[in-house]
Every structure is written in C-alpha cells, then in structure tokens.
Amino acid sequence: MAQIVLDQVTKMFPVAGQVREPRPIVDALDLTVEDGEFLVLVGPSGCGKTTSLRMVAGLESASSGRILFDDRDVTDLPARDRNVAFVFQDFALYPHLTVGANIGFPLRMAGVAPGIAEARVNRVAAMLRIDDQLGKRPRQLSSGQRQRVAMGRAVVRDPDVFLMDEPLSNLDAMLRVEVRAEISSLQRRLGRTTIYVTHDGEEAMTMGHRVAVMRGGVLQQCGTPDELYTSPSNCFVAGFVGTPQMNFVAGQLWCDERWQVVFGQVRMTLPDTVVARHPRLARQEGSVVVVGFRPEDVLVDPQASEIEAFDVQVSEVQRLGKEVRVLFPAPVHGFGVGEIDDLDTLTHKVGRSGELMATISPPRPVAVGDQLRLRVQPEAVHLFDALGRAL
Amino acid sequence: MSTSVAPPLRRPRSRVRPPSRSRVRLRRAALGRAALVLVALGYAAPLVYFVLGSFKRDEDVIDGLRGFLPVDLTFDNYIQLVTTTLNSESSGYLWRFFLTSFTVTGIVVGGGLVVNSMVAYALARLEWKGRDAVLMGVLALAIIPFEAIAIPLYYMLHDNPHKIIIQALPFIANSFSIYLFYSFFVGLPKAIDEAARIDGAGPWRIFVLIIVPMSKPVYATVAILTFLTTWGQYLWPLLVVPPDQNGAQPLPTALGYFTGVNPTQLLGQRLAFGVLMVAPIVVVYLFFQRWFIASVATSGLKG
Numbered sequence A: 001m002a003q004i005v006l007d008q009v010t011k012m013f014p015v016a017g018q019v020r021e022p023r024p025i026v027d028a029l030d031l032t033v034e035d036g037e038f039l040v041l042v043g044p045s046g047c048g049k050t051t052s053l054r055m056v057a058g059l060e061s062a063s064s065g066r067i068l069f070d071d072r073d074v075t076d077l078p079a080r081d082r083n084v085a086f087v088f089q090d091f092a093l094y095p096h097l098t099v100g101a102n103i104g105f106p107l108r109m110a111g112v113a114p115g116i117a118e119a120r121v122n123r124v125a126a127m128l129r130i131d132d133q134l135g136k137r138p139r140q141l142s143s144g145q146r147q148r149v150a151m152g153r154a155v156v157r158d159p160d161v162f163l164m165d166e167p168l169s170n171l172d173a174m175l176r177v178e179v180r181a182e183i184s185s186l187q188r189r190l191g192r193t194t195i196y197v198t199h200d201g202e203e204a205m206t207m208g209h210r211v212a213v214m215r216g217g218v219l220q221q222c223g224t225p226d227e228l229y230t231s232p233s234n235c236f237v238a239g240f241v242g243t244p245q246m247n248f249v250a251g252q253l254w255c256d257e258r259w260q261v262v263f264g265q266v267r268m269t270l271p272d273t274v275v276a277r278h279p280r281l282a283r284q285e286g287s288v289v290v291v292g293f294r295p296e297d298v299l300v301d302p303q304a305s306e307i308e309a310f311d312v313q314v315s316e317v318q319r320l321g322k323e324v325r326v327l328f329p330a331p332v333h334g335f336g337v338g339e340i341d342d343l344d345t346l347t348h349k350v351g352r353s354g355e356l357m358a359t360i361s362p363p364r365p366v367a368v369g370d371q372l373r374l375r376v377q378p379e380a381v382h383l384f385d386a387l388g389r390a391l
Numbered sequence B: 001m002s003t004s005v006a007p008p009l010r011r012p013r014s015r016v017r018p019p020s021r022s023r024v025r026l027r028r029a030a031l032g033r034a035a036l037v038l039v040a041l042g043y044a045a046p047l048v049y050f051v052l053g054s055f056k057r058d059e060d061v062i063d064g065l066r067g068f069l070p071v072d073l074t075f076d077n078y079i080q081l082v083t084t085t086l087n088s089e090s091s092g093y094l095w096r097f098f099l100t101s102f103t104v105t106g107i108v109v110g111g112g113l114v115v116n117s118m119v120a121y122a123l124a125r126l127e128w129k130g131r132d133a134v135l136m137g138v139l140a141l142a143i144i145p146f147e148a149i150a151i152p153l154y155y156m157l158h159d160n161p162h163k164i165i166i167q168a169l170p171f172i173a174n175s176f177s178i179y180l181f182y183s184f185f186v187g188l189p190k191a192i193d194e195a196a197r198i199d200g201a202g203p204w205r206i207f208v209l210i211i212v213p214m215s216k217p218v219y220a221t222v223a224i225l226t227f228l229t230t231w232g233q234y235l236w237p238l239l240v241v242p243p244d245q246n247g248a249q250p251l252p253t254a255l256g257y258f259t260g261v262n263p264t265q266l267l268g269q270r271l272a273f274g275v276l277m278v279a280p281i282v283v284v285y286l287f288f289q290r291w292f293i294a295s296v297a298t299s300g301l302k303g
Helices: A049-057 A099-109 A114-127 A143-155 A172-188 A201-207 A225-230 A235-240 A272-277 B019-053 B066-069 B076-085 B094-125 B130-139 B146-159 B163-170 B176-189 B188-200 B205-212 B216-231 B235-240 B250-258 B269-299
Strands: A006-013 A024-034 A038-042 A064-069 A084-085 A161-163 A192-196 A211-216 A219-223 A247-256 A258-263 A265-271 A290-295 A298-300 A309-313 A314-317 A322-330 A355-360 A373-378 A383-384
Touching: A006 A049, A006 B216, A024 A049, A024 A161, A024 A172, A024 A219, A038 A049, A038 A201, A038 A322, A049 A084, A049 A161, A049 B019, A084 A143, A084 B188, A099 A114, A099 A143, A099 B188, A114 A143, A143 A172, A192 A201, A201 A211, A201 A225, A201 A298, A211 A235, A219 A225, A219 A235, A219 B216, A235 A247, A235 A290, A247 A355, A258 A290, A265 A290, A298 A355, A309 A322, A322 A373, B019 B269, B066 B235, B076 B094, B076 B235, B094 B130, B094 B163, B094 B205, B094 B250, B094 B269, B146 B163, B146 B235, B163 B216, B163 B235, B176 B216, B188 B205, B205 B216, B216 B269, B235 B250, B250 B269
Parallel strands: A038 A192, A038 A211, A084 A161, A161 A192
Antiparallel strands: A006 A024, A006 A064, A211 A219, A247 A258, A247 A290, A258 A265, A290 A383, A298 A373, A309 A373, A314 A322, A322 A355
16 A cells, blocks of 8 residues: 655656757656555657656666655665566566466565465466466467466555556457456455556546646646546647547637637637636737637537538548547648647647547438538637647 | 369470470489589588498508498497507597596586576676676677687696696686577567566576576577587697596597507597597487477467
C-alpha cells in the first residue's frame, strides 16, 4: 500500500557526443497517485509516459526531482528494493523457465521457502485461470495466457505498487477488451496503487480512476475521465480524449449583451453554462479563439436558420451501424490549417487537414456528395485561446 | 493412368529435336562434371592416403599409387601404438598424451566459457564507466596473432613447473570468444533483465539464472570452436614443455617427438597416430553439431 508522489521529476535524454543541448524527455513532472488508486498515464508515443513509469520502477534514474513512496524517498533506491511489480509490454517472461517458475521467480529471489512459494504460485495461477498451464513454457502459450503469466508474476509477491507498461498492446482487439476488464477488476480486488501506461485514449478513459495526459514530456492535465471529457485544459487533451476526435475551428469572440462566438457565417450565442465553464473568457473579447466541438454534438438540422448553421458537402461516410460518421471540409479554418499560432503543434493529429466530422445517430441514409445543413449544439462548445489553452 | 498423375520432373527427351545440339550440350556438361570430380579428388586424396596409410605396413604406405588403394590393410600400427611405449629419445604410452591433451583442452574450454561469458555479460548488459573503451580494446586484441606474443609469454612462463597449467593459461581469456558471447548477449531482449531486476535479482543472479540458460547455443558454439583450436595447439607446447617431460606432452608435440626425427621411420604408425588424434575432433564436432542445431531451433525467444 503506498501513495506515490512525483516531485519535479525530470529526465534528460542522454545525447552522447552531440553538440545538441540535451532535451528533457520528462520535464518537471508533478504527480500524486493516491493509495489504492488506478492512474492511467496516456499520451502519444514519445511523450515520456513510459520513461516516467520506468523512473517510478527504478529502471531509469531521474535526472532531477524526487520520487516518494509514502513520504519515503526512493529516488536513488534500486528497483528491487522498491517492492514494485512491473508488467512489460512484451511480457518479458523467462523463456527457459516453466510458467510456474516464471510466476514463482520473485519469491525465489526473495528467499521464500519453496513450499510456501509453491502454494502462493498455485493460488495466483488459480485466480488468473492459468493453473492448468503451470508446467508449460512461455512459448507454448497464447499471447493472452502469456499476459496472464506476466500478471501473475507481478501479483505473486504482493507488491506495494503495480506498474504496467502498455500490457495490452500485444493482444488482439477482442482479447484486449476482455483483459482490460480483468485488469480493472483485479486492481479493484487487490486495492493496490497502480500506474498504467497506454497510448490508447479509450483504454485510459475506461480503466483509470484518474487519467494523466502527457505530451512532449509535460503533463497536460490530470483528472477523472469525466473531468477530462467535459473540461479539457487545452486543445491537445480535448483532441486526445473521446473518439471520434473533437473538431476544432478558428473563431472570434464578441460580447454585446451576451457572449457570442463567430466562426464563418455562424454566429452562436453562448449559453450561461458555457460562459461559466470558461473563466478567462472576458479577457479574450475580439480576439481569435479556437472553437472545439465533438462530432456527436453536431446535428443535422434542415430547419436551422443560416445564422446558426452551416451548409456542407459530405466528402466521406463511415457507417458503424449504430451511427454514421460523415466527414466534410471545414466551412472555416479547421485545425491543422496553420492560421492559428501553434495550434497545429498543440493538437496531436495533424493528418486531418481541415476536415471536420459529424456523427449522425440514429443513422440515416447519407452518401458522399450530399448537402447537409449542420448545427452545433451551443452547450457543448469548448473554447481555447490561440495557444490552445482552455479559456 | 498413374503415370499421368505424377508430373514429369525433367523435360522428356524429344526425338524430333536435332541430335547434334543436345549431344554438344551433353558433352559440355560431362566435361564440366569431370573437371569438378578431378578437383574434388585432388582435395580428398591426402585424406584418403592418410586414413588408408594408417592401416598399412611402412613399405606399402609409400608404394607409389598403390598407397591410395585399400589393399593389404592391417591393424598392426594401431596395436603397436596403443600397447607399446613409443620409441626414440623418450618413452611414454599413447594414453598419457591423450590425457594431457584432454586436460589442457578441458581447462581452456571450461575456463574460457566461464571467463569469456562473464566478460561479455559485463560488456553487453551492465552499464559502467569506460565500458565502450574496454569493448573496443577487447575487440582490437582479436587481430593480434598468438605468434606475436609467444616469445614474451615464453619468458614469463617457461620456468614454471606446472606444465599443464602453463599450456592452458594463455588461451582461457579469448577476445574472439568474448566477441561471440557479446554479440549474442546484446541481442537478448533488455526487458528480460529488467523484469529480473524488478523481481529482486542482482546482476550476478540475472547472469546465472536468466542469461546463461537462455544462451545455450552460443555456449555450444564457443565450446566447439575453442576445442578445435586448443586440441591442435603445437607451437606453444613445443616452446614450454621440454622434450623429456612425457607426462606433459600433448598429442601434437608427442607425435613429433616420439616417432623420431627421421621422416622415413614408422610411416604407418605416424599416420595411425594422426588418425587417433583427429578422431575426437570428428566425434565432438558431430555430437555438438546435432545438439547445436537443435538448440538454435528451439530457442525461439520473443515473449
């Protein structure tokens, strides 16, 4: 049982023999994981999430800053003295040992008597439903079973902290959803502090009590999945959380009696809830802002007036059964166009140059080339300044 | 019809085709084959002569081309070799030289596996200051031939009375073996070490319990290569083991000393000696090769 505190933890990327300045791969990370909490570290590859996890594990040393387990400074403690368990992306099972010996290895290292160790291995194997596989070698197992063995090896020692580095990325899609639920329920049952690293936003949202979004070595936001969804702190988090991704367009803020945001020909009056959600709104009057809205908050509304809707031509249709996703060229500057300072670097997906998406649910027949009149629900609008920070 | 089921592997010879063309082609192919066979015979001849000669009386060995024919064979040479002390300046039974060779080779192979794999582990899997420089140094040593350091080594060791140890000592640490171990260890997934570190193992236990069992193929490779080079050592034992010390003579020098200096003497016995000397190499090679292939095939790592 432990609370984990990361205090200004920084990791400089070693650039051996190069003139270039060493750059931080993790930059002054402040993070507290409460006792028994399931925290998910999420971000695109290279954002420093795995490095952060490895520093907590003691596999990587911190260049500066402190790591505390329950007020105990473990920054310079070797991995084996931290009582953490680590589940590796490719499982890292010992190929020459049987499943039973793999699970029992930490106990063997700790000098647990063979009889007691065997009993514990059997109990853990039964819990993970691999008790009939104990005599096999890892290569004889399916990837799902290997994943369980890796979990078993982590659980058997009864560690204070679980650290998992993308443990599901080597499983196929069907299995992933199943094991995801298993890990969640295991963590609930054992009640151990857990840090879970993934690049999959959906995985993060479904599993974590809290989710910490990282980018370029910097923590962007840490909060419950609901918090991240309803009030993302910047464009990056907004774009990362929720599938399909949020749409971004350039707009301008006006205030005559009521706050309004203008993008293209649309002049949208902001409801009080939106104004309340954006405390920095007042300082941005007249300036260019980024307007974000999720595809599911775009409605097809032929009756809408011209001032609250925009007409688009459908460029692509994706049918998912329960809903239809349509892509269309942005009627104003969509994100990625580069008109707004730093926006294309702040939002992590640059590929969708200027195309926006709307989700039509329940589905209705739509074809490429159709003309649609679309209206954005004003209550669901997110506003960001030109640097991508939430207003 | 059953013949129509099996597809013909060769194009059926057509009688319609003008015979001259195919005949030219055939003749050319035959000539090519003949040339290849000739070259192969050239290479095989000494081996055939060597093995057959060991079963012949001295005068039959050098009896012109008859030396290549398996006639007048006898086991006398082998019986002589095994049962009597060998003649000339000193004497000793054959099994003693075998014992010496096996002891020296055993020390070099066994010691080499331990020492070189440990060095390679430190170079490949541990992090320490100056590691890269040491690695470069070790690899650079591989280009120095033994002959270059034979004389200084001789001055350092020749008056040491432990002749068996001296024969083995300079060859235990071997940069080429280190290189072989190094390149294998470097290729093992790093996450395995890290998993073991998390599980509570230190560098020593990671090596013994994880790395070594995963590296059987490279241990086999290094063992067989070390065996081959050590078994045939001639120059070094010639330098450090005086002719009168029978107990410390390995097979190659023993062959020289104990069949005498006159090259026309004991021809059949020399060849038989040679065959016996080579036999363990063949046995070891065949044995290890099978094991070696099996171990490589089964060590499908990943996950």
